[in-house]
Amino acid sequence: MIGAEMMVKALENENVKYVFGYPGVSICPFFDKLIESEIKPVLVRTEQASAHCASGYARAASTVGVCVASSGPGATNLITGIATAFADSIPMVVITGQVKSEQIGSDMFQEADITGACESFVKYSYLIKKTSDIPRVFREAFYIANSGRKGPVLIDIPVDIQLSDGGEFFYPEKVSLRTYKPTYKGHSVQIKKVITTLETAKRPILCVGGGVISSGAQKEVISFAEKYSIPIVSTMMGIGVCRSDNPLYIGMVGNNGRKYANKAMNESDVLIMVGARVADRAVKQPDLITQNKILIHIDIDPAEIGKNAGPSIPIVGDAKNVFADLNKLECSADFTDWLNILKGYTKTRELSEQESTDKFINPRTFVSKLSEKLSEKAIYVSDVGQNQIYSCANYVAKNGKFLTSGGMGTMGYSIPAAIGAKFGKRNREVVAVCGDGSFQMFMNELATIKYNHLDIKIIVMNNNNLGMIKQYQHEFYANRYTMYDLGDYPKLEDIAAAYEMKYVRALNMDELDGKLNEALSSEGPVIFEVKVDPDAFMVS
Amino acid sequence: MKRVYSVWVENRSGVLSKVAGLFSRRSFNIDSLTVGETQDPTISSMTITSSGTGRDMEQIEKQLNKKLDVIKVRTFPEEDAILREVILLKIKYGRNDRREIMEICEVLKADIVDASSTHLIIHMCDTPEKISKLLEMLHKFNIVEVSRTGTLAMLKCSDGDN
Numbered sequence: 001m002i003g004a005e006m007m008v009k010a011l012e013n014e015n016v017k018y019v020f021g022y023p024g025v026s027i028c029p030f031f032d033k034l035i036e037s038e039i040k041p042v043l044v045r046t047e048q049a050s051a052h053c054a055s056g057y058a059r060a061a062s063t064v065g066v067c068v069a070s071s072g073p074g075a076t077n078l079i080t081g082i083a084t085a086f087a088d089s090i091p092m093v094v095i096t097g098q099v100k101s102e103q104i105g106s107d108m109f110q111e112a113d114i115t116g117a118c119e120s121f122v123k124y125s126y127l128i129k130k131t132s133d134i135p136r137v138f139r140e141a142f143y144i145a146n147s148g149r150k151g152p153v154l155i156d157i158p159v160d161i162q163l164s165d166g167g168e169f170f171y172p173e174k175v176s177l178r179t180y181k182p183t184y185k186g187h188s189v190q191i192k193k194v195i196t197t198l199e200t201a202k203r204p205i206l207c208v209g210g211g212v213i214s215s216g217a218q219k220e221v222i223s224f225a226e227k228y229s230i231p232i233v234s235t236m237m238g239i240g241v242c243r244s245d246n247p248l249y250i251g252m253v254g255n256n257g258r259k260y261a262n263k264a265m266n267e268s269d270v271l272i273m274v275g276a277r278v279a280d281r282a283v284k285q286p287d288l289i290t291q292n293k294i295l296i297h298i299d300i301d302p303a304e305i306g307k308n309a310g311p312s313i314p315i316v317g318d319a320k321n322v323f324a325d326l327n328k329l330e331c332s333a334d335f336t337d338w339l340n341i342l343k344g345y346t347k348t349r350e351l352s353e354q355e356s357t358d359k360f361i362n363p364r365t366f367v368s369k370l371s372e373k374l375s376e377k378a379i380y381v382s383d384v385g386q387n388q389i390y391s392c393a394n395y396v397a398k399n400g401k402f403l404t405s406g407g408m409g410t411m412g413y414s415i416p417a418a419i420g421a422k423f424g425k426r427n428r429e430v431v432a433v434c435g436d437g438s439f440q441m442f443m444n445e446l447a448t449i450k451y452n453h454l455d456i457k458i459i460v461m462n463n464n465n466l467g468m469i470k471q472y473q474h475e476f477y478a479n480r481y482t483m484y485d486l487g488d489y490p491k492l493e494d495i496a497a498a499y500e501m502k503y504v505r506a507l508n509m510d511e512l513d514g515k516l517n518e519a520l521s522s523e524g525p526v527i528f529e530v531k532v533d534p535d536a537f538m539v540s
Numbered sequence: 541m542k543r544v545y546s547v548w549v550e551n552r553s554g555v556l557s558k559v560a561g562l563f564s565r566r567s568f569n570i571d572s573l574t575v576g577e578t579q580d581p582t583i584s585s586m587t588i589t590s591s592g593t594g595r596d597m598e599q600i601e602k603q604l605n606k607k608l609d610v611i612k613v614r615t616f617p618e619e620d621a622i623l624r625e626v627i628l629l630k631i632k633y634g635r636n637d638r639r640e641i642m643e644i645c646e647v648l649k650a651d652i653v654d655a656s657s658t659h660l661i662i663h664m665c666d667t668p669e670k671i672s673k674l675l676e677m678l679h680k681f682n683i684v685e686v687s688r689t690g691t692l693a694m695l696k697c698s699d700g701d702n
Contacts, residue, residue, distance in 0.1 A: 120565045124608045303602035
């Protein structure tokens, strides 16, 4: 069997349903053999989008996403997408074609050292040198990507390897890697320490990160918190772990989070961090966090523990396992009083937030209205910029998913990730919420949406500028504004017409409800333009 | 604070650059680095000496362990290990220097391993401190070329060893 057939067979063995990609000479043998397979290739409009599609797919379907590109510029275009997935620990297998084996290193046409270039943003990478290695490498790549701390794995395959015979196809059942054995079970002594710490605690807080979603541990984590009435805050990547209407939920922490959520975290005496990096965006001055509190840090990646803050009780393990074990233990702690104090903070805050303008749409009200109207299991994909902060702070979480580029903050993520998410969950409502800046980074993918008949609602919070930059220049550069003005282009109505999509626009609060209903209830893709005040700055 | 990392890695192409890349990407220092095959030809041994804060040292070990090509990381403070370096020095000498150079070599137990009527090559294998001492003492002569290895390290023997 030739290499290209082996690649397809390997993907079939991994139950891959879709590959997102873009062709080129060095990957043509693979796409040629894919014609005979049930696996559906999805042609995007630029390679970076294929990586974001794979990421959105992986997050929506809770499996490994696959993207494929050619050598040289095809491969280098993927890099931002790979780095974005790496920063958020998203399981992905990235396949790139490469020039002929004997030409590697001679600067051939469309040659790029992609394994070298991606070294610091992949979990692992392979450059295949023997056709018969393909089944083993694919088996290992899927295993590595989707176990331990998940992440992207890159497989670079020279075109001659794809075309040459590799003998009989045998897909290994087991992976044996002497250097890779993730720890899933938490240490029992450490787990007991958590319970004894809770017994003497007065103001504990549970901070949930993206690791809880990645581990599928929502149920275990929430029931642990409910058992003792421990208030819950989340990082940006942890949005959606807890329903917004859960009485324990306080909100998102961090420099763009809710003030009262940060206050709650600061005032706590025991902080349980789970599946979160304790990075600067979530925790101001992480190194000082242990000064007045006991930090319990639970993560599957031992290197995260102690990286930014020295924990008092470190637990290395998979959140699902650790919390299942924690739930087996008993103690008499109950923190209802502490929870009530925190609920008092949130109430005063909500009252002062009822500000609005009649000329524009208030983005905070908009996000909460939108997410309330969405169906129970809808997938909300947020982009990067002011819109992300509005989305994160005001999103009403139900049983759906909230996807965003948390670690890397990659503008343009929402449209391609929403495409991937829609392929991952065909029956769910999917919305991509972006700003006019991020929309323009990937509006070429509207063609992919239309061509594949994907029912995705694209919401553009349009303020005709790069609001985040403008706000930053307002705060830190004494209002010396530059490089932020996007002008009133493109005309989104014309863009919608060009892609034969329905276009809806809301200009002010009076018409918001009606227009929102119209946009959400229309069949097929819609571009919904929401006019936002260009001079508004966000307050968290 | 200086520490020695004795790292066993898969003997594959590209592994050295992955490990070296890890240090540069996370801005950890490498004071010296040596690589060679072990008794098992599928395993290479890397000896890295590094300096930094306590947290850096802990992170280096954890990040090394996270690399999928790393089989085993052992780390110890310099004083717990036997350390060796090798140096080769080529010196252009004159009639008046020759005797003094030979005396220095004798005192520090360095060998003259090659010579011509104008040049000689000195070889020494010793602790990093001794090697630096040799360099310091020969500094005033006309050193034409220096080639020095990184530090090799092995944890000192103890009665509890397997």
